[in-house]
Amino acid sequence: MTIRVHLVDDHAAVRQAMAHLIGGEEGFEVVGQSGSLxxxxADLAGSAADVLVIDVNLPDGSGLDLVEECRTRSESLGLVVLTMLDDDATLLRALDAGASALVLKTAPAEQVFGAIVHAHRSPSAFSAEGLSAALRRRRDAPPELLTPREREVVAALLAGYSVDQVATRLYMSRSTVKTHVGKVYDKLGVHNRAGLAVAAVKHGIAPRE
Structure with missing residues (x-):
């Protein structure tokens, strides 16, 4: 079986190198490349890819938003985050977004291929070096009521933006914004924007005026 791969990275030289590396290995085929979110x-609307390999830093937003959007639409699509960012925040956000694997750009080629194969076979089972330690550090850290992304959504909503406007400003799909809003409402125990405004002040999420 051939694993069909789509590459998302804003550096053409990196995409070409990855395409040469992956396409030259038996059992793998690069079926598409994109340079931005x-x-x-647009490219993925008609893509036949089995696995997406996505960079985090893209010129028009975060590749992790694309991961979240793709996972919302499909449970069977393999999603590999390929990044230079070696930190807990990136790793844990990739996990929370629904990625299949995270691998560093500095990793040996064998790890990249291993991540792609894992993503194809077990798309919903996250794999990354250092995952256990990162989860332990998150467990031992003081709890945060909202994630950084949820706080961004709250700030935009409290500024008066509509769901569609929030999606545009934060480079997310409308469905992803609505998912974040639902999670925020559940966490804060509110049902509308008026309740959100009160709860945001109470929990120190928004400054008092």
Missing amino acids: AQAR
């Missing part, structure tokens, strides 16, 4: 969203 907008291009990836």
Whole structure:
């Protein structure tokens, strides 16, 4: 079986090198390349890819938003985050977004291929070096009521933006914004924006005026 791979990275040289590396290995085929979130969203509409390999830092937003959007639409799509960012925040956000694996750009080629194969076979089972330690550090850290992304959504909503406007400003799909809003409402125990405004002040999420 051939694993069909789509690459998302804003550096053409990196994409070409990855395409040469992956396409030259038996059992793998690069079926598409995108250089931005907008291009990836357009390209993936008709893509036959089994696995996406996605960079985090893209010119029009975070590749992790694309991971979240793709996972919302499909449980069977393999999603590999390929990044230079070696930190807990990136790893844990990739996990929370629904990625299949995270691998560093500095990792040996064998790890990249291993991540792609894992993503194809077990798309919903996250794999990354250092995952256990990162989870332990998150467990031992003081709890945060909302994630950083949820706080961004709250700030935009409290500024008066509509769901569609929040999606545009934060480079997310409308469905992803609505998912974040639902989670925020559940966590804060509110049902509308008026309740959100009160709860945001109470929990120190928004400054008092």
